[in-house]
Amino acid sequence: xxxxxxxxxLICFVVVIILQENDGCFMESKNHAIHWQKGTPFYAECxxxxxxxxxxxxxxxxxHNQEIDVLRLGTDQKAYTERDNDQVKLYIPNVTNAxxxxxxxxxxxxxxxxxxxxxxxxxxxxxINPPEEQFVLLGNRSLVKCKVHAEDMSKILVSWTKIEEDxxxxxxxxxxxxxxxxxxxxxxxxxxxxxxxxxCSAYDKKNLDEVDKDINVKIITKPxxxxxxxxxxxxxxxxxxISRLVMKCIAEGIPQLEYIWRRTDTGDVDNPxxxxxxxxxxxxxxxxxxxxxxxxxxQSMAGVATKSVDIEVFxxxxxxxxxxxxxxxxxxxxxxxxxxxxxxxxxxxxxFKTDGDDDVQEIAExxxxxxxxxxxLDKSREGIYICNASNEVNYTTxxxxxxxxxxxxxxxxxxxxxGWDGHFANLSCEVDSNPIATIRWGFTxxxxxxxxxxxxxxxxxxxxxVTLAKYLPVNVSEEAHSLYGWYxxxxxxxxxxxTKKIHFQEGHVPPPIKNATVVTVTATSATFYIEEPGxxxxxxxxxxxxxxxxxxxxxxxxxxxxxxWSVDRPFTIDRLKPNTSxxxxxxxxxxxxxxxxxxxxxxxxxxxxxxxxxxxxxSLDVLSGEIVNVTDTNQALSWKMSDSEDAPVDYYxxxxxxxxxxxxxxxxxxxxxxxxxxxxxxxxxxxxxxIELVAHNNVGDSTPANITIxxxxxxxxxxxxxxxxxxxxxxxxxxxxxxxxxxxxLLLWKRQGMIANCCCRKKKRIKKLxxxxxxxxxxxxxxxxxxxxxxxxxxxxxxxxxxxxxxxxTGKHSAV
Numbered sequence: 001x002x003x004x005x006x007x008x009x010l011i012c013f014v015v016v017i018i019l020q021e022n023d024g025c026f027m028e029s030k031n032h033a034i035h036w037q038k039g040t041p042f043y044a045e046c047x048x049x050x051x052x053x054x055x056x057x058x059x060x061x062x063x064h065n066q067e068i069d070v071l072r073l074g075t076d077q078k079a080y081t082e083r084d085n086d087q088v089k090l091y092i093p094n095v096t097n098a099x100x101x102x103x104x105x106x107x108x109x110x111x112x113x114x115x116x117x118x119x120x121x122x123x124x125x126x127x128i129n130p131p132e133e134q135f136v137l138l139g140n141r142s143l144v145k146c147k148v149h150a151e152d153m154s155k156i157l158v159s160w161t162k163i164e165e166d167x168x169x170x171x172x173x174x175x176x177x178x179x180x181x182x183x184x185x186x187x188x189x190x191x192x193x194x195x196x197x198x199x200c201s202a203y204d205k206k207n208l209d210e211v212d213k214d215i216n217v218k219i220i221t222k223p224x225x226x227x228x229x230x231x232x233x234x235x236x237x238x239x240x241x242i243s244r245l246v247m248k249c250i251a252e253g254i255p256q257l258e259y260i261w262r263r264t265d266t267g268d269v270d271n272p273x274x275x276x277x278x279x280x281x282x283x284x285x286x287x288x289x290x291x292x293x294x295x296x297x298x299q300s301m302a303g304v305a306t307k308s309v310d311i312e313v314f315x316x317x318x319x320x321x322x323x324x325x326x327x328x329x330x331x332x333x334x335x336x337x338x339x340x341x342x343x344x345x346x347x348x349x350x351x352f353k354t355d356g357d358d359d360v361q362e363i364a365e366x367x368x369x370x371x372x373x374x375x376x377l378d379k380s381r382e383g384i385y386i387c388n389a390s391n392e393v394n395y396t397t398x399x400x401x402x403x404x405x406x407x408x409x410x411x412x413x414x415x416x417x418x419g420w421d422g423h424f425a426n427l428s429c430e431v432d433s434n435p436i437a438t439i440r441w442g443f444t445x446x447x448x449x450x451x452x453x454x455x456x457x458x459x460x461x462x463x464x465x466v467t468l469a470k471y472l473p474v475n476v477s478e479e480a481h482s483l484y485g486w487y488x489x490x491x492x493x494x495x496x497x498x499t500k501k502i503h504f505q506e507g508h509v510p511p512p513i514k515n516a517t518v519v520t521v522t523a524t525s526a527t528f529y530i531e532e533p534g535x536x537x538x539x540x541x542x543x544x545x546x547x548x549x550x551x552x553x554x555x556x557x558x559x560x561x562x563x564x565w566s567v568d569r570p571f572t573i574d575r576l577k578p579n580t581s582x583x584x585x586x587x588x589x590x591x592x593x594x595x596x597x598x599x600x601x602x603x604x605x606x607x608x609x610x611x612x613x614x615x616x617x618x619s620l621d622v623l624s625g626e627i628v629n630v631t632d633t634n635q636a637l638s639w640k641m642s643d644s645e646d647a648p649v650d651y652y653x654x655x656x657x658x659x660x661x662x663x664x665x666x667x668x669x670x671x672x673x674x675x676x677x678x679x680x681x682x683x684x685x686x687x688x689x690x691i692e693l694v695a696h697n698n699v700g701d702s703t704p705a706n707i708t709i710x711x712x713x714x715x716x717x718x719x720x721x722x723x724x725x726x727x728x729x730x731x732x733x734x735x736x737x738x739x740x741x742x743x744x745x746l747l748l749w750k751r752q753g754m755i756a757n758c759c760c761r762k763k764k765r766i767k768k769l770x771x772x773x774x775x776x777x778x779x780x781x782x783x784x785x786x787x788x789x790x791x792x793x794x795x796x797x798x799x800x801x802x803x804x805x806x807x808x809x810t811g812k813h814s815a816v
Contacts, residue, residue, distance in 0.1 A: 055084075100122045129147075138219050138220065220253075261296060293311070294311055322338070351381075405434050406434055409433065413500055416503045443460065578605050581602060630710065652694065653669060689708070692705075
C-alpha cells in the first residue's frame with residue numbers, strides 16, 4: 001500500500017499560503033511546479049483577499065483550459081472544485097500520469113485578469129515489498145530479499161539494520177560479511193548468529209520519500225539423509241507373502257523436510273500398496289514384485305537429498321516339474337527336477353527302492369543323485385525318487401516314480417519240490433516281470449505210466465484256470481502219482497522269455513541212522529555224535545529223536561523217556577542219575593516222517609564231582625597274576641558261577657589275606673547267585689590282599705581261584721560344620737554376655753548403664769537430664785517419636801527416637 005508522506009499536506013498548505021499572500025487578488029501571475037506522489041490526493045485553495053470580492057468570479061481550469069466543475073454525484077471526475085464563501089477549492093482524488101499537467105486558478109478584478117499556475121507532475125513512489133519471513137542457508141552465501149522499486153534508482157538510498165534481542169539496532173554496511181544490493185542483503189558464510197530480525201529501508205532523495213520493512217530471518221540447512229533403515233517382521237530375510245517391510249528415512253534438515261518415496265528401477269511413486277507414514281513406508285505383506293531399488297527423497301527449500309536401498313524379497317522353493325519316467329531296462333534317462341525360488345534353490349534327488357514287502361528303504365547318503373543326472377535303467381533303479389528343493393527360506397519335496405520294464409526273471413531257474421501221500425504241495429511259477437508276463441505250463445513225466453491215473457495235462461488245465469497260472473496246488477494221493485515229474489514254466493512279455501523247471505518228486509523218510517557214538521559223559525548228562533544219513537530221495541533231515549531209559553528198568557515197560565533235537569543243537573541228554581547204566585537209540589526226522597530206530601547203545605554215567613574252579617570277572621587289560629587296583633571303596637569284585645552239573649554250588653568261601661602284614665586272614669561266606677559280588681567294608685585301606693575264592697557243593701570244594709588286589713588310600717571324611725542358624729545363635733549369646741559384663745562394670749565403676757538406671761534412678765536426676773536435653777534440642781528433634789509423627793508431613797514418624805527413660809537417641813531402624 002502506498003503511503004502519502006507527511007510533507008504532502010505541507011505542500012498543500014504551502015499552496016494555500018501562496019495564494020493568500022497576494023493581497024491584490026491576483027495582482028500578478030505566479031507559476032508553481034509541484035511533484036506529487038502517484039496514488040495520493042491533491043488539494044489546493046484559490047482565494048481573493050480583496051474586501052467585498054465575490055468568489056463566484058474565481059475559476060479553476062485544467063490543462064485543456066477547460067473549467068473544472070464542481071463534484072457531481074454518479075460521475076467519475078478526475079478533478080473537481082468546491083466553492084466556499086471567498087475561496088474555491090481544487091480536488092484531485094488520485095494523482096496519476098493522466099491528470100498531470102497545468103492547472104490554473106483565474107479571475108477578473110476591476111477589468112484586469114489574474115491567474116495562478118500550478119504544474120503538477122506525478123511521480124512513482126519508492127516501494128519495497130519483501131517477504132516478512134525469509135530463510136538463509138547455513139554455511140552458504142544467502143540473499144535476504146528486499147527489492148526496491150523507484151523511477152530513478154540513482155536517487156534511492158538503501159540501508160539495512162539488524163535488530164538485536166535487546167532491541168538495539170546495528171546498521172549494516174558493505175563488508176566481508178554483508179553485501180547490500182538492489183535485490184537485497186547478501187550474508188556471506190551464514191552462521192546461527194545471523195538469524196533474527198532485520199529492517200530494510202529505502203529513501204528517495206529527490207522526492208524525500210522513505211519506506212522500511214521488518215524481515216524475520218531464519219536459518220535453514222540442507223537436507224542430509226543419514227540412513228535408510230530397513231526392518232522386517234519376522235526377522236530377515238524378507239519372504240514373499242509372509243513378511244512385513246518397513247523402510248524409514250533417517251534425515252536431518254531445517255525447515256521440516258518433505259519425504260518422497262519412489263522405485264528407481266520401475267519409476268513407481270506412491271504405490272497404492274505403500275502405507276506412508278511421516279518419513280517411512282510400510283509394505284504388508286511383501287510380494288515377489290516388491291523386490292527392487294527404492295529411493296528416499298528428502299527435500300525442503302534448502303535443497304534435496306536422496307539415498308537408495310536395494311530390497312531383496314526371498315521366495316520359498318517351488319517345484320514346477322518332476323515327471324515320472326517309464327522306460328525299458330537298459331535305457332539311459334535323465335532325471336530332471338525343475339524348481340524356482342529366490343535365491344535359486346539347491347536341488348537334489350533321493351532314491352528310495354521298495355523290496356518285496358513294500359518296505360521303503362533309503363539308499364546310502366553318498367548315493368544321492370544330482371539334478372539333471374543321467375542313469376542307466378535296470379531293475380534295481382525302479383522305485384520312488386524324491387526331489388528336494390531348498391533355499392534359505394524353506395524346502396519342498398516332490399516325488400515321482402521310475403517304472404522299469406524288464407523281461408521275466410526267475411530267482412531259481414530250477415527247483416525240486418517233494419510230495420508224498422496225504423501231503424499238499426504248491427508248485428510256484430511266480431515270476432518277476434514288468435509288465436506282467438504270460439505264463440504257460442508244460443509237463444514231462446519221469447517214467448511212463450503203466451496203469452491209468454490222473455492225466456497231468458488235464459489236471460493243469462482245470463486247476464490253472466482258477467489259480468491265475470502262477471501256482472499249481474497238488475494234493476498227493478495214490479491216484480495222483482502220475483503228477484510226479486518235470487514241470488516247465490515259460491514266462492513271456494514283450495521284452496523276452498524266461499523259463500523255470502520244477503522237479504516234482506515223491507519224497508521218502510530218511511533211512512535208519514548207522515553211526516551214533518557217545519562224546520562226553522558226566523554224572524548227570526551225556527552228549528552224542530550222530531552221523532547224518534547218506535543220500536536218499538526225500539526232504540533233508542531237520543532233526544533227531546532219542547529214546548532212552550535205565551538198563552535195569554528197560555524191559556519193565558514199553559514206554560521210555562525221549563528227547564528231540566534240531567540238527568543245529570548239541571545232542572545232549574541231561575537229568576540223568578549218577579553212576580547208572582542207560583540204553584539209548586536214535587531216529588532221523590524229515591518232512592515226510594521218522595526213520596526206523598537204530599540199534600540200542602549202552603553208556604554209563606559217572607560219579608558226582610566237586611564244582612569247577614570259579615572264574616574272576618576282571619578287566620581284560622589285567623593279565624593273570626597281576627595286581628588289580630581298586631579305585632573306589634564301593635567297588636565290588638565279581639566272578640562267574642562255577643560249572644557243576646553233578647551237584648549245584650550251595651555257597652562260596654572268600655578268604656582275604658593281607659600281604660606283608662601280621663594281621664590274620666579274614667573269611668566270608670557268600671550265598672550263591674547268578675552273579676556274586678562282595679564289597680570291601682571288611683578290608684583295610686591302602687593294603688594289598690591275596691584273595692582266595694572256593695566254590696562248595698555236597699561233594700566238596702572246588703579248586704581255589706586266586707586274585708591279588710590293592711585297596712585305595714583312606715579318604716578324609718566330611719568336615720562337620722555348624723549351620724548358619726547355629727552360628728547366628730551363638731553370636732547373639734556371646735554379644736548378650738558381653739553387654740551384660742560391660743553393664744555390670746559400668747554399674748560398679750560409675751553407677752551408669754541399664755542396671756543403674758533401673759535400680760538407682762532418681763527423679764531429680766531425670767529432671768536435670770531432661771532440662772539439659774531440652775537446652776540442646778533447639779529444633780525439637782529429641783521429642784518422642786509419637787509427637788514427631790504428629791508434626792511430620794503425612795504423619796510419617798521421623799527416622800530417630802528419643803527414650804526419656806534412658807536418655808538414648810537411636811535411629812528408628814537401629815539394632816542398638
